[in-house]
Amino acid sequence: MNNTIVSYLSQFESYKGLLESFSSMFGEAGPGLLTFLVFLIGCILVVTVLATIGGLGTYAERKISADMQARMGPNRVGPYGLLQFLADGVKMFLKEDLIPNKADKFIFGLAPLLALVGVFGTLAVLPFSSGFTLANLNVGVFYLIGIGSLVGVAIFLGGYASNSKWSMLGGMRGASQIISYEIPVVLSLMAIVLMSGSLNFGGLVGAQGGLPQEWFIFHNPFTFIGFFVFFIGALAETNRAPFDLPEAESELVSGYHTEYSGMRFAFFALAEYIEVFVVCGVGAAAFLGGYNVPLNLGGEGILGQVLQILVFFGKTLALYYLVIMIRWTYPRLRVDQLMTLCWKYLTPMAIFNLIGCALWIYLLDGKSVWDMLAAFVGSMGTGGGH
Amino acid sequence: MEATYSLDVYTPVVILLFLGAITVVAALLLGKLVRPHNPSESKNTPYECGEQPVGSAWSFFNMRFYVIGLIFIIFDVESALMFPVAVVFKKMNEIGRGGLVLVEIMIFLSVLISGIAYCWRKGDLDWVKSYVPGKDTSNK
Secondary structure: OOOEHHHHHOOOHHHHHHHHHHHHHHHHHHHHHHHHHHHHHHHHHHHHHHHHHHHHHHHHHHHHHHHHOOOOOOOOOOHHHOOHHHHHHHHHHOOOOOOOOOOOHHHHHHHHHHHHHHHHHHHHHOOOOOOOOOEOOOOHHHHHHHHHHHHHHHHHHHHHHOOOHHHHHHHHHHHHHHHHHHHHHHHHHHHHHHHHOOOOHHHHHHOOOOOHHHOOOOOOHHHHHHHHHHHHHHHHHOOOOOOOHHHOOOOOOOHHHOOOOHHHHHHHHHHHHHHHHHHHHHHHHHOOOOOOOHHHOOOOOHHHHHHHHHHHHHHHHHHHHHHHHHHOOOOOOOHHHHHHHHHHHHHHHHHHHHHHHHHHHHHHOOOOHHHHHHHHHHHHHHHHOO | OOOOOOOOOOHHHHHHHHHHHHHHHHHHHHHHHHOOOOOOOOOOOOOOOOOOOOOOOOOOOOHHHHHHHHHHHHHHHHHHHHHHHHHHHHHHHHOOOHHHHHHHHHHHHHHHHHHHHHHHHHOOOOOOOOOOOOOOOOOO
């Protein structure tokens, strides 16, 4: 079983050769050092790719919104304006770093750090392919939910520490919104944990197949509703419109990051865009079959792994596109509507789904709708023979 | 565990957390070399659309957020406790003990459901509480 990227790599001959040379060079510490190096390279690779995707996310957001509003969007920097996010990054790097006089300076500096640390932490369990998962923790889902909540803490602390009224309102709204929507998200993920009987992402994805009828979303009616509960909750947890109340630009100036400028603001924005990708990735892994390639084309070899990574990124980016489309389609909710939607609709629905899934496994042995349909058609066929 | 496996599975987690912290600190320290630094009194006041800020933002805040926080804690602890039960359910079902675990799940969920029903009835889930003259809504 592939627990980490290291245990995947260790099946190759060249890795074993490398291991031997490390052992002869550093003695006892050799294997540990090599493992650490592989982890370090893997982590840096994932962070770099995801930061680029986060940057391109801001570009995609502006380009898609421009498309939907019959404008051009960014088109000056690089081909089709593709390098716009780099230009923005350089600009923010050169901006003056302002900290309000009355702010709590320590917490003010801590907040963007917490946001980025929380988001980077979630990357450890994101299942890119069966071999290339940084750490397939046995408590993966639990860990992801836990470390992802750091972003909520960061948003609240950022709003609180600024000592500005807009920030305070935004931070308070952010905190209450993120913790409220945590419940439906956790409960719908728990339904998937029930179905697969495992908390690690490898197990979740392994319990599904490559073709749509083998995905958990189409497994039974409850998981189908569960996906939408999860997706709506995830939108709210990442503060994406129509749930962008913490930074509602037309009422709160800029919400919890009103007082942030330059790089500190950039880290909040980067954290948000990477978090959207992570949430989409979790949705793709838990409900949409994850990295499973149709017709079992994705094997253990290098080519199979590349196919798996492509499939995972395809599904995730499709969800990402949907998130951006939703932002530019729907108007923002009011605070009271937000709370009503969460506590009076999504949470009861998620509990109902959980009971439904539990009963489905108990009464129907966890067969999917398609299995039963196939069995039914089969019995009709034999019945017709009489 | 294999022989090559001499570091913990949680190593990438630690590395990633450090990477996040290092990125922020390094970018801010490096930026110090190139960015301007001309603070002034008006630049460092909190932004209130050009008005002079009156008082601090750290003042009394609406009680509703506190209630939401309390409800969240109850629900979150409950769901954290439910995860172990959820994980073993499928395996127990395969060896024919699914009914037992199902009953356990139902016990957990009934506590959750009664909790949400209580809060709903109590009016804690209503963001805007309407005031009806002559009717005491504070102690329903």
